[in-house]
Amino acid sequence: MSAADAGGFRGLVGIHQALIRDPDTGITGTALRPDANTAPAHWTPSYALMPYQSVDVTALGLGGSSSFNDLDEARLDTAIRHVVAIEGPVHEQVLGYRLIDAAGVGRLGSRIHARIMARVDALEVAGEIEQRGSFIARAEQFLQPRLRDWRVLPDRLRQLDHVDGSELMLCLFHAVYEAGDIDVDTAMNNALHRIGFIRLTDNGRERLQDPLQALIAQGRVQRHGQQLQLGPSAFRR
Amino acid sequence: LSILKIGEKDRDGRQKRIEHSGRYLRASRTGGISLRAQTRVAGVNLTANSSHGLRVSTRLAKNTQVAMQNGRFVLRGRYGTDAARFNLSKSGVTVSSKTPVGSFNWIKPGRSSFKMGGVQVRGHKAAYLQAVYLVLAAGVGAVLFAVRLLTQALQLTARGVQHLAARRQQAALDRDRPGLTVADVASVGEGILAARGIDLANESHRDLFAALVFCVVCLGRGRSQFDAAEAGMPADNSAADQALIEDVQTCGRQVVQWLIDTPEEESLAATLGLMHALAAAFAQKVEGPVCAETLLSLDDACLAGGPRTLLQEAMIDMLADTLAVDLVLAGEQ
Secondary structure: OOOOOOOOOHHHHHHHHHHHHOOOOOOOOOOOOOOOOOOOOOOOOOOOEEEOOOOOHHHHOOOOOOOHHHOOHHHHHHHHHHHHHHHOOEEHHHHHHHHHHHHOOOOOOHHHHHHHHHHHHHHHHOOOOEEEOOEEEOHHHHHOOOEEEHHHOOOOOOOHHHOOHHHHHHHHHHHHHHHOEEEHHHHHHHHHHHOOOOOOOHHHHHHHHHHHHHHHHOOOEEEEOOEEEEOOOOOOO | OOHHHOOOEOOOOOEOOOEEEOOOEEEEOOOEEEEEEEEEEOOEEEEEEOOOEEEEEEEEEOOEEEEEEOOEEEEEEEEEOOOOEEEEEOOEEEEEEEEOOEEEEOOOHHHOEEEEOOEEEEOHHHHHHHHHHHHHHHHHHHHHHHHHHHHHHHHHHHHHHHHHHHHHHHHHHHHHOOOOOHHHHHHHHHHHHHHOOOOHHHOOHHHHHHHHHHHHHHHHHOOOOOOHHHHOOOOOOOHHHHHHHHHHHHHHHHHHHHHOOOOHHHHHHHHHHHHHHHHHHHHHHOOHHHHHHHHHHHHHHHHHOOOOOHHHHHHHHHHHHHOOOOOOOOOOO
8 A cells, every 4th residue: 555545544533533432431540541530620521422310319318207307417418419429410409309309398498498508518618519500510520521311301300401511511512523514503403402402492592602612712612603613622631 | 411411420420421312312423313202002112213213122021122123023131240241132142241431242242332431332443442441450450459469568577577676675674574473572561561560451442542553653663752743644633633643642651651661672572562462452442343444544554654664564464463353465365
């Protein structure tokens, strides 16, 4: 094969992309990448689309009390940690629903909500979780969110307002990644459709503005007029 | 319609015979001017011609016609293909062949025809002209054949010379190549990794791949840093290019660290040994077709930076074994 008809690095780049899209799990080695096991320092994309994983409320151990306010703090903290571990970044409303379902309480009232948020604040002060606006997660969950399909959730929970900005960044990134070159509106539509929201509403457009700006600022995506393409730092780890 | 059919082509693409033939009037160089009328009565054709008199004709069989013309019986038949056409008449059967300039009758040359530039000639004159044409055509054919023969002989000679030169070059390359096999280097690579407590099975396929690229593309050229431009990557890197560059640079730095303490005399075996270990670990994590594609793509990438070095040749050969890819060279069965 001569240099003229060789594919250069095209073949290697193609294989590398396929490996990126299909990451192997359970990797513990740091010999080739010393920072492989450290938490990401910045927002990093993940690639596998998975169904939204809901916490098993019966495993939260909040049953048996006559009133939610009678639950002791330790049990409540453990339950909050567990919900955040499974569903983070999770909206405070969704967290509340999980906890009252686990406790067998019918309505998420303002006093219950206030109590939950007080424990969330305490856990944040302890450095166990983080709050960003209405969303609660471990730090690494904000930095490397999972691409989740929200179709599996009931309507009460499947609200675009319950999806964190970091997750919206991810679905927007994937929309651009899949298309290569795509206009902003179509990218937003595809992004939401991918995670189970079939209609791009004005609210959806509004919510996606900040994630889009964040992607552009990080160099993950670049914008030329109304067109979006992957940026030079698209796959930075 | 053109005047006297000038510019009109027959079914072989030649100028039609120059003549006028209308519904009732025909005028030609040899036949002069004649008037003609034709009708069909009870399956019989009746033709009246001012030059040839009255003619009564009918079809006897396919391609066979019988007629009475001015009291004279006519029998005509024409069968076969252009190459050998059989012509039937009262006097017997003759055989003729079509040529690019008319037809030549082998039994009765006087019944040949010759046409050039729309001027048709028949009879012995046509036979002579056909013979002249055949001699000229044979001459041209012989010259063309000789030229073709000579060209093929020259091509064969050139191919032979190229083959000999390639064999000599290959023999020289084989002499200069590092004569190391997987068996020679595998333990060296394992030793380096073991000394650092590294188990490549714990590394991701993405990083193993990047490190493998570094070994072949960079170390194979005696370089210890991956520079995209030097390696032959395009200047306008895409996001996907950039991702590969960053991974190769990151993993390459680690590979260089592993080799840094290796004594000079063992550096070749150490490089090949590490490359083998990386490739073996990679092959454990991906499917066979990915291994084959990786090997071919590494080969392409080597060429992007210029002709392959002897070390890169040896690496590609060794990787075919490690990745269990069966290479069949072009022309081999």
